[in-house]
Amino acid sequence: MFEVILTRRKRLGWRWQVCDQSGKIFADGFERTRPSAKYHGERALFFLLSQAYLRNRSAASSED
Numbered sequence: 001m002f003e004v005i006l007t008r009r010k011r012l013g014w015r016w017q018v019c020d021q022s023g024k025i026f027a028d029g030f031e032r033t034r035p036s037a038k039y040h041g042e043r044a045l046f047f048l049l050s051q052a053y054l055r056n057r058s059a060a061s062s063e064d
Contacts, residue, residue: 002026002048004041006034016041018048 007015009030014037018027027044031037 002045004038004045006037006041008034013037016044018045 001021002018003020005017005019007017009015013030013032014034015030016028016037017025018041019025026048027041029037029040029044031040
């Protein structure tokens with residue numbers, strides 16, 4: 001299970017992270033606004049999940 005974490009960084013903006021349940025960070029970044037940080041965090045999560053799906057799909061087809 002992955003999650004997107006948004007953290008306020010005083011006046012500077014927002015930090016986003018994509019982590020697993022154990023706290024391992026798979027992607028992170030920094031944005032000026034919260035909506036932008038939320039967008040980029042969710043985009044990174046989608047990309048991570050889609051790459052895992054494509055990798056599993058290509059491994060299954062190569063076994064055939």
